[in-house]
Amino acid sequence: MRRRHLLEIHEQPWCPQAVRDGATDCLRLIAVIGRQFQGALPPLRRALALSGAQRIIDLGSGGGGPWLALRTQLQTQEGAPVPITLTDLFPNQQALQAARAKAPAQIDFVGSSVDATNVPEALQGLRTLFTTFHHFDPPVAQAILQDAVSAGQGIAIFEQTRRTRAAQAFMAILAPIAFLAVPLIRPFRWSRLFWTYVLPAIPAVLFFDGVVSCWRTYTEPELRSMIDGLLIDAEHGPAYVWEIGRAHTLLSPLGISYLIGYPAPSDRTPRGAHDIVS
Numbered sequence: 334m335r336r337r338h339l340l341e342i343h344e345q346p347w348c349p350q351a352v353r354d355g356a357t358d359c360l361r362l363i364a365v366i367g368r369q370f371q372g373a374l375p376p377l378r379r380a381l382a383l384s385g386a387q388r389i390i391d392l393g394s395g396g397g398g399p400w401l402a403l404r405t406q407l408q409t410q411e412g413a414p415v416p417i418t419l420t421d422l423f424p425n426q427q428a429l430q431a432a433r434a435k436a437p438a439q440i441d442f443v444g445s446s447v448d449a450t451n452v453p454e455a456l457q458g459l460r461t462l463f464t465t466f467h468h469f470d471p472p473v474a475q476a477i478l479q480d481a482v483s484a485g486q487g488i489a490i491f492e493q494t495r496r497t498r499a500a501q502a503f504m505a506i507l508a509p510i511a512f513l514a515v516p517l518i519r520p521f522r523w524s525r526l527f528w529t530y531v532l533p534a535i536p537a538v539l540f541f542d543g544v545v546s547c548w549r550t551y552t553e554p555e556l557r558s559m560i561d562g563l564l565i566d567a568e569h570g571p572a573y574v575w576e577i578g579r580a581h582t583l584l585s586p587l588g589i590s591y592l593i594g595y596p597a598p599s600d601r602t603p604r605g606a607h608d609i610v611s
């Protein structure tokens with residue numbers, strides 16, 4: 334399938350905030366209950382260890398994504414809590430405050446807008462993007478990788494969609510899940526019920542955006558060519574080690590696709606070269 338950069342409704346400025354937040358809240362609940370990203374832990378831990386990061390800077394966090402579940406699993410495996418900073422171009426303040434309230438010693442958020450293509454220097458740590466990378470067209474996606482490389486920060490990207498017809502058909506499951514999940518989302522909001530049971534915009538947006546997300550998801554060869562196009566020199570950044578792979582998940586036959594990258598140890602990889610492991 335050819336990549337199509339179609340519009341997702343929830344990212345449009347005209348999409349009502351309650352619908353956008355309701356959709357990302359649903360994704361967060363699905364991720365937490367379904368332990369959707371458990372399979373992401375091994376590559377995530379590798380990226381954390383090999384980049385030497387002491388903190389996770391999550392970009393495009395939406396409603397907090399998988400972090401409420403993942404942070405405890407990560408803590409158990411690491412033997413200590415890893416601090417996590419949630420950020421977004423359009424921060425969902427209420428959801429981010431709720432996420433922080435659940436784990437104030439571990440989760441923090443940036444209340445102002447953080448653009449993944451131009452992350453402030455003060456935000457040092459392993460950059461993560463969950464279910465977000467496909468939102469960006471190729472030049473912007475490449476700019477996100479380049480910004481991480483130029484800042485010398487590790488990056489770990491996880492996607493739960495794939496560019497196949499079967500994956501698009503599988504997205505139909507999101508609408509019924511939204512009808513079941515919405516009453517369980519906290520903090521409670523009447524607007525979420527309205528936009529689900531009176532005007533079912535949240536289930537419709539989840540299904541529509543899910544199908545479009547599959548069309549926008551990058552394939553492994555496309556990721557490789559993005560990596561090959563990165564500027565690696567004294568001015569733009571060090572050589573990186575890149576790993577592309579797919580992890581299994583319990584509930585979704587699509588699995589989790591990932592791309593991780595971190596500065597190459599200088600004694601292993603000559604400047605300007607890439608290691609790619611699949």
Ligand SMILES: C[S@@+](CC[C@H](N)C(=O)[O-])C[C@H]1O[C@@H](n2cnc3c(N)ncnc32)[C@H](O)[C@@H]1O
Pocket residue numbers: 344357360361392393394395396397398399420421422423447448449450462463464465468
């Ligand atoms: C599908 S949501 C993913 C939310 C969350 N990571 C999750 O797993 O549920 C994509 C998020 O990316 C954010 N976003 C869009 N463009 C961005 C940019 N240039 N920089 C940072 N975040 C961006 C949107 O506001 C939205 O919250």
